[in-house]
Amino acid sequence: MGKVLTVDTMNANVKKVEYAVRGPIVQRAVQIEKELKEGVKKPFNEVIKANIGDAHAMGQQPITFFRQVLALCSYPELLDDNKFPEDAKNRARRILKACGGSSIGTIDCVRQDVSRYIEHRDGGIACDPDNIYLTTGASDGIVTILKLLTTGEGRTRTGVMISIPQYPLYSAALAELGAVQINYYLNEEKCWSLDIDELQRSLEAAREHCRPRVLCIINPGNPTGQVQSRQCIEDVIRFAAKEHLFLMADEVYQDNVYAEGCAFHSFKKVLFEMGPKFSSTVELASFHSTSKCYMGECGFRGGYMEVINMDPEVKAQLTKLVSVRLCPPVPGQALMALVTNPPQPGEPSYAQFIAEKTATLNNLAQKAKMTEEILNTVPGIRCNPVQGAMYSFPRITLPERAIKDAKAKGQVPDMFYCMKLLEETGICLVPGSGFGQKEGTFHFRMTILPPTDKLQTMLRKLKEFHQQFTQQYS
Amino acid sequence: MGKVLTVDTMNANVKKVEYAVRGPIVQRAVQIEKELKEGVKKPFNEVIKANIGDAHAMGQQPITFFRQVLALCSYPELLDDNKFPEDAKNRARRILKACGGSSIGTIDCVRQDVSRYIEHRDGGIACDPDNIYLTTGASDGIVTILKLLTTGEGRTRTGVMISIPQYPLYSAALAELGAVQINYYLNEEKCWSLDIDELQRSLEAAREHCRPRVLCIINPGNPTGQVQSRQCIEDVIRFAAKEHLFLMADEVYQDNVYAEGCAFHSFKKVLFEMGPKFSSTVELASFHSTSKCYMGECGFRGGYMEVINMDPEVKAQLTKLVSVRLCPPVPGQALMALVTNPPQPGEPSYAQFIAEKTATLNNLAQKAKMTEEILNTVPGIRCNPVQGAMYSFPRITLPERAIKDAKAKGQVPDMFYCMKLLEETGICLVPGSGFGQKEGTFHFRMTILPPTDKLQTMLRKLKEFHQQFTQQYS
Ligand SMILES: Cc1ncc(COP(=O)(O)O)c(C=O)c1O
Ligand SMILES: Cc1ncc(COP(=O)(O)O)c(C=O)c1O
Numbered sequence: 026m027g028k029v030l031t032v033d034t035m036n037a038n039v040k041k042v043e044y045a046v047r048g049p050i051v052q053r054a055v056q057i058e059k060e061l062k063e064g065v066k067k068p069f070n071e072v073i074k075a076n077i078g079d080a081h082a083m084g085q086q087p088i089t090f091f092r093q094v095l096a097l098c099s100y101p102e103l104l105d106d107n108k109f110p111e112d113a114k115n116r117a118r119r120i121l122k123a124c125g126g127s128s129i130g131t132i133d134c135v136r137q138d139v140s141r142y143i144e145h146r147d148g149g150i151a152c153d154p155d156n157i158y159l160t161t162g163a164s165d166g167i168v169t170i171l172k173l174l175t176t177g178e179g180r181t182r183t184g185v186m187i188s189i190p191q192y193p194l195y196s197a198a199l200a201e202l203g204a205v206q207i208n209y210y211l212n213e214e215k216c217w218s219l220d221i222d223e224l225q226r227s228l229e230a231a232r233e234h235c236r237p238r239v240l241c242i243i244n245p246g247n248p249t250g251q252v253q254s255r256q257c258i259e260d261v262i263r264f265a266a267k268e269h270l271f272l273m274a275d276e277v278y279q280d281n282v283y284a285e286g287c288a289f290h291s292f293k294k295v296l297f298e299m300g301p302k303f304s305s306t307v308e309l310a311s312f313h314s315t316s317k318c319y320m321g322e323c324g325f326r327g328g329y330m331e332v333i334n335m336d337p338e339v340k341a342q343l344t345k346l347v348s349v350r351l352c353p354p355v356p357g358q359a360l361m362a363l364v365t366n367p368p369q370p371g372e373p374s375y376a377q378f379i380a381e382k383t384a385t386l387n388n389l390a391q392k393a394k395m396t397e398e399i400l401n402t403v404p405g406i407r408c409n410p411v412q413g414a415m416y417s418f419p420r421i422t423l424p425e426r427a428i429k430d431a432k433a434k435g436q437v438p439d440m441f442y443c444m445k446l447l448e449e450t451g452i453c454l455v456p457g458s459g460f461g462q463k464e465g466t467f468h469f470r471m472t473i474l475p476p477t478d479k480l481q482t483m484l485r486k487l488k489e490f491h492q493q494f495t496q497q498y499s
Numbered sequence: 500m501g502k503v504l505t506v507d508t509m510n511a512n513v514k515k516v517e518y519a520v521r522g523p524i525v526q527r528a529v530q531i532e533k534e535l536k537e538g539v540k541k542p543f544n545e546v547i548k549a550n551i552g553d554a555h556a557m558g559q560q561p562i563t564f565f566r567q568v569l570a571l572c573s574y575p576e577l578l579d580d581n582k583f584p585e586d587a588k589n590r591a592r593r594i595l596k597a598c599g600g601s602s603i604g605t606i607d608c609v610r611q612d613v614s615r616y617i618e619h620r621d622g623g624i625a626c627d628p629d630n631i632y633l634t635t636g637a638s639d640g641i642v643t644i645l646k647l648l649t650t651g652e653g654r655t656r657t658g659v660m661i662s663i664p665q666y667p668l669y670s671a672a673l674a675e676l677g678a679v680q681i682n683y684y685l686n687e688e689k690c691w692s693l694d695i696d697e698l699q700r701s702l703e704a705a706r707e708h709c710r711p712r713v714l715c716i717i718n719p720g721n722p723t724g725q726v727q728s729r730q731c732i733e734d735v736i737r738f739a740a741k742e743h744l745f746l747m748a749d750e751v752y753q754d755n756v757y758a759e760g761c762a763f764h765s766f767k768k769v770l771f772e773m774g775p776k777f778s779s780t781v782e783l784a785s786f787h788s789t790s791k792c793y794m795g796e797c798g799f800r801g802g803y804m805e806v807i808n809m810d811p812e813v814k815a816q817l818t819k820l821v822s823v824r825l826c827p828p829v830p831g832q833a834l835m836a837l838v839t840n841p842p843q844p845g846e847p848s849y850a851q852f853i854a855e856k857t858a859t860l861n862n863l864a865q866k867a868k869m870t871e872e873i874l875n876t877v878p879g880i881r882c883n884p885v886q887g888a889m890y891s892f893p894r895i896t897l898p899e900r901a902i903k904d905a906k907a908k909g910q911v912p913d914m915f916y917c918m919k920l921l922e923e924t925g926i927c928l929v930p931g932s933g934f935g936q937k938e939g940t941f942h943f944r945m946t947i948l949p950p951t952d953k954l955q956t957m958l959r960k961l962k963e964f965h966q967q968f969t970q971q972y973s
Contacts, residue, residue, distance in 0.1 A: 308504060
């Protein structure tokens with residue numbers, strides 16, 4: 026008798042899940058690293074990973090204050106140690122106290138800290154801690170809300186609008202849940218901005234075969250690095266109201282804004298500035314995380330979501346659903362408390378905290394600019410300004426013969442390109458096809474996270490490679 | 500226009516999820532605590548929570564060595580501090596090194612530590628690190644495996660056999676996934692043991708309306724506290740092989756064995772001792788966690804699963820699926836590395852580690868015995884020996900009039916009982932109906948976690964309450 030569980034008898038939705046960020050390129054990169062260690066000769070000495078948005082893995086330093094408080098919470102005997110500043114000790118005492126009394130699993134003071142942070146960020150617009158749900162990274166919150174919204178069969182199945190290019194968590198979650206993915210294309214010619222006309226087109230096409238109920242926005246964008254204007258956000262909210270869509274705003278890069286003239290506007294703030302006609306009706310869930318911004322703490326899996334205008338009975342269902350899996354990791358919760366309640370002016374850690382935060386963000390801004398500039402010197406590569414987030418998503422022109430060779434090998438052309446790049450230079454990128462792109466166009470996603478000098482070397486190598494590649498296949 | 504998302508238009512499977520452990524009793528307990536703080540007079544001064552298995556929340560002390568290493572990992576400047584023993588520093592250096600090089604998100608050395616731990620636990624039976632998946636608590640692993648196994652529609656829908664009484668994560672996950680829950684009843688008269696005849700009965704009944712594919716076992720048991728004999732495990736494995744079922748062994752309480760004559764036998768070990776006919780065919784996933792045993796670290800959400808005889812293509816699908824959500828929390832991974840690679844004889848922290856571990860487990864053993872003994876002095880309460888885990892699940896006799904009064908109020912009788920107990924004594928338990936029980940029987944689940952003196956007081960109060968309650972309704 027065969028196995029109980031085979032690919033033919035397993036959950037078919039799981040099989041449909043695709044996840045390029047950790048796909049074959051990364052697997053090969055890990056292999057190459059092993060080969061290098063074993064002494065295999067290569068035309069390079071190390072693999073440079075510009076494939077995933079893990080800042081600390083690329084050498085960015087954690088914020089001292091955060092790590093001090095986490096150490097104090099882990100091992101409270103350190104509270105007697107003079108080495109730690111008083112404000113760090115105070116935060117740790119507060120978190121430890123809140124933990125001790127809690128039988129609910131989430132530390133209550135965190136939701137209060139989060140709601141005060143949001144109020145401050147949004148210029149005083151009220152935030153009710155009862156609208157805050159702590160999550161295991163933003164990923165967990167996004168999947169949970171999509172899960173609540175997925176119903177129906179066939180033509181009544183829930184449709185979810187996502188941008189293309191997209192962060193592949195979205196397509197993966199939709200495949201797993203069996204919801205219908207509705208693509209709307211960002212406008213590469215206008216710096217990856219969002220056109221309402223395109224939203225309308227994609228919505229109407231989708232209504233032929235499913236029931237569109239949700240509109241997802243990533244701002245600042247991954248993989249595209251654009252920052253949405255206030256006007257655009259207002260237009261999106263109007264569109265969602267008119268078309269009766271639930272809005273999901275993925276704002277995990279809210280501090281990662283570099284370009285002059287760009288600023289982060291939260292969907293919550295814009296919604297409330299549009300007046301009660303919108304602020305009392307449009308249903309919105311927005312997501313934040315400890316993984317990005319100046320924190321970069323991917324490993325702690327901290328996150329929250331704020332829900333606005335959610336039906337109270339649905340909120341009760343949501344509360345029940347999340348408690349089955351017990352609480353999000355407590356160190357991540359503690360970290361979120363620190364991110365939303367960092368050292369204040371007058372506290373001993375304030376100066377160092379601000380210095381570290383500013384240095385990290387300035388360094389990212391510099392690397393964003395450098396990336397755009399160097400890439401745009403390469404004939405056949407065209408890169409939009411990296412206005413925010415941590416990625417560039419340049420368009421690459423591939424010779425016809427390269428496209429043919431790729432197809433002969435059964436590879437998509439930008440996968441073929443990235444694989445060759447990896448083998449020849451050690452640079453690890455993700456092919457554009459992993460995020461979605463307009464038919465016939467090719468891209469790759471490159472993080473701006475490697476240290477400045479390494480990034481510069483990498484960009485130069487990439488330039489050389491692209492020129493050789495173009496020559497070879499012309 | 501109404502809301503996009505209402506209870507009528509939300510995912511119907513989510514609505515079916517029930518989770519009694521954090522249900523109305525706990526909500527009322529939280530309210531009562533607030534009232535006490537506000538000075539409201541009650542016949543008691545504090546709420547005693549014996550409802551959830553969170554050992555640290557009930558005063559159990561964390562293991563010093565674990566917390567030292569976690570503090571060192573959080574804030575590596577402490578590596579220069581003389582206060583920390585060398586073995587703690589060595590563990591921290593190793594974990595930090597493994598983190599730095601990793602772009603995959605899981606720390607590679609953890610899977611190696613886990614596999615050596617399993618080999619040692621199981622008397623040398625080999626464990627391949629490639630069969631180990633790190634998880635966000637055992638919960639995450641259990642839900643993931645159930646997800647893989649859920650397919651089909653109507654009569655071909657996957658059926659999953661779970662014990663009754665059960666840990667409600669199982670029923671909740673099955674409801675959410677839309678899999679069919681198949682109940683098999685543990686034998687209360689034989690100390691909550693598992694009868695193969697009952698497995699057979701329940702399987703055959705289920706085959707009428709679904710396709711049974713999975714058999715879940717919790718050993719040591721929650722909420723029932725029994726420890727399965729080696730013979731019973733062998734019988735279960737034979738049954739799974741004969742009936743072509745995928746086995747899921749929830750072994751999160753593997754160190755929590757107290758009763759004389761009882762020992763923990765892992766399903767993996769018994770499977771391999773039964774010879775290649777079984778060990779090369781029966782598909783098994785077993786689960787462990789940092790939340791229970793002597794560790795009690797629920798907040799870190801550490802866990803692993805080991806899969807045996809899983810189809811390699813399915814393993815590839817599993818790897819893909821888990822990488823979409825990024826890695827399990829790194830502090831939880833680090834903690835799992837420490838649990839599976841604790842201080843060794845000769846290392847400076849060994850003596851203290853063993854002393855703390857032993858004291859914690861001895862204290863639990865003592866409380867397990869005390870709970871059983873005191874409960875069995877109460878007429879109308881009958882408690883099986885608490886052989887392992889952290890709970891007693893005594894049967895209570897309720898007067899006819901109490902059952903009638905409860906029904907008039909629309910409450911299940913043991914909820915009525917527990918709610919009254921809470922209001923009159925401040926003791927917070929979970930009604931047996933939250934875990935499932937034979938029709939017409941009533942129980943409650945009580946943890947053995949409160950500190951010894953508090954547990955004793957609580958048991959006395961409970962005794963008084965039960966006597967008064969019986970009188971009042973007779
Ligand atoms: C747009 C976007 N949303 C969500 C996430 C998930 O973040 P987290 O680590 O908080 O789960 C990421 C991570 O890369 C992201 O880029
Ligand atoms: C039998 C059983 N399995 C699994 C779990 C979940 O544990 P974790 O905290 O590792 O998710 C628990 C927690 O109480 C449990 O009792």
